[in-house]
Amino acid sequence: MPVSGLEILEQRASDARTALDELLDHSSVHYHDVNAGVTSVVFLGWNKWQWSALPDAAQPTVKRTREATERLREFARAAVRVGAPDRADQLDDTEKLLSNVIEQPNGSYPKGAPADSIDAIKQRVAAALDKYLGVLRSLPTAQGKGERLLVADTSALLERPNLQDWQLDGERWTLVALPQVLSELDERKRDPKTRDAALKVSRQIEELDRRGDTFSGVPLADKLSYQDIAITADMGSTLPWLWADVPDDVIIAGALELAWQDLTARVAMIADDRNVRNKARLAGLTVLRPDDV
Numbered sequence: 001m002p003v004s005g006l007e008i009l010e011q012r013a014s015d016a017r018t019a020l021d022e023l024l025d026h027s028s029v030h031y032h033d034v035n036a037g038v039t040s041v042v043f044l045g046w047n048k049w050q051w052s053a054l055p056d057a058a059q060p061t062v063k064r065t066r067e068a069t070e071r072l073r074e075f076a077r078a079a080v081r082v083g084a085p086d087r088a089d090q091l092d093d094t095e096k097l098l099s100n101v102i103e104q105p106n107g108s109y110p111k112g113a114p115a116d117s118i119d120a121i122k123q124r125v126a127a128a129l130d131k132y133l134g135v136l137r138s139l140p141t142a143q144g145k146g147e148r149l150l151v152a153d154t155s156a157l158l159e160r161p162n163l164q165d166w167q168l169d170g171e172r173w174t175l176v177a178l179p180q181v182l183s184e185l186d187e188r189k190r191d192p193k194t195r196d197a198a199l200k201v202s203r204q205i206e207e208l209d210r211r212g213d214t215f216s217g218v219p220l221a222d223k224l225s226y227q228d229i230a231i232t233a234d235m236g237s238t239l240p241w242l243w244a245d246v247p248d249d250v251i252i253a254g255a256l257e258l259a260w261q262d263l264t265a266r267v268a269m270i271a272d273d274r275n276v277r278n279k280a281r282l283a284g285l286t287v288l289r290p291d292d293v
Contacts, residue, residue: 002148002286005079005263009136012072012284013129019065020101020125026058027051027104029113029121047112051104062102069098074239075284076136081237082260083141090135094128101125136263144264148173149227150288151255153248154184155272159290161200164221166293174217174225177205178254179232180247233257239283248276256283 003011032050034043054062073095080088097114101121105111115121136142150173160166163175182205188198205226211218214228233253235244242249252269259267268286270293271277277287 002266002268003284004146004266005075005259006137006142008259008284009072009075009079009263010133012068012075013133016065016068016072016098017126017129019061019068020098021122023058023061023065024101024118024122024125026054026061027101027118027121029115029117031116043108045108047107047109049113049116050106051113054104066102069102076132078238078256079136079139079141079260079263082257083139083263087135087139091132094132097124097128139263141261142263144262146264146266147262149176149255149258149265149267150174151176151178151251151258151267151269152181153251153269153271153273153276154181154188155276156270156290157181157185157201158188158194158197159272160293161197161204163201163204163224163226166221166224168224168293170223172223172225174227175220176227176229176255176258178229178251180250180254182228184247229254229258242279242283248273248279252276252280252283252285255280255285259285 028051029049030052031048033048034046073091076091077088080091096110100110100114104113113121114124148168148171150168152175157163166175185198185202188194189202191198208214208218208220208226214226215230217225217227220226232250233256235242235250235253238253238256242253244250255267255269259265266286268288269276269280270288270290271280272290277289280287
C-alpha cells in the first residue's frame with residue numbers, strides 16, 4: 001500500500017519522537033541558580049534548570065536523533081512551502097524545542113533545559129510534535145481526494161513499454177509522466193539499444209491526446225489513467241540532498257512535489273534503476289519495480 005504525504009509526515013514525527021525519547025533517557029537536568037548569593041553582577045534571564053553533560057556513550061543517539069528530526073523538518077517545510085507558505089512560522093517553536101533537546105545548550109533563556117525534569121521535557125516534546133502535525137493536517141493541501149499516483153522513471157517505461165498491459169492492485173491509479181522523463185524518452189529514441197522501446201512508449205503517449213486533456217488525466221486501460229505534468233520541480237526548494245544536475249534526482253523531486261501538492265495523494269515511484277528506488281525510499285516514497293505491474 002503506497003503512503004500519502006500526511007502518512008510520511010506522521011511516520012517521521014513518530015520516528016523523531018522515539019529518537020528524542022531515547023536521547024532523553026540518556027539525559028539529565030540539574031538546578032543551578034547562577035545568581036544565588038550574587039550582589040554585584042546579575043545574569044538576566046538565567047534559566048535555573050540546566051542540562052547535565054551527556055555521557056560519551058550517548059553521542060550515537062544524538063546523531064540518530066538529529067537525523068530523524070531533520071528528515072521530519074525537511075519534509076514538513078516543503079509541505080508548508082507548497083500548501084501555505086504564510087504558515088511556516090507556526091513550525092518555529094516546535095523546531096526550536098527539538099533543537100534544544102538535541103543540542104542541550106546551557107545558559108540564559110532560551111538556553112538551558114525546557115523543564116525541571118526529563119519526564120516533563122518528554123511531555124513537552126510530545127505535545128509540541130502533536131501541535132506540529134496539527135499545523136500540517138490543517139493545510140489546504142491536506143484536504144485532497146486521496147488519489148493514487150504512479151510516477152514512472154524512464155527505465156521502467158523502457159522495461160515495460162506496453163503501457164496498456166500494466167496492472168496494479170485493482171485500485172484506480174494515474175500513471176504520471178514528468179517533463180524529465182519525456183525528455184529522456186526522446187533522447188533514447190536516438191540510441192539503437194533503446195530506440196524501439198522508446199518509440200513504442202512515445203507513440204502510445206501521443207495517441208492518448210485523442211482521449212482528452214492529458215493535463216487533467218485520460219483513461220489508459222482498465223482502472224489505469226494517464227496524466228502529463230508540464231512543469232519541472234523547483235530544485236532549489238526540494239529536499240536538500242537532491243541535485244538539479246542529476247536527472248534521476250529531478251524525477252524524484254517531481255514525485256515529491258506531487259505528494260506536497262496533495263498530502264492525501266498516495267504517490268509511488270516505479271523504476272528499474274536501483275539507485276532511483278533507493279533515493280525514492282529515502283525520500284519517503286513507496287517504490288515499485290517494473291515486474292510489479
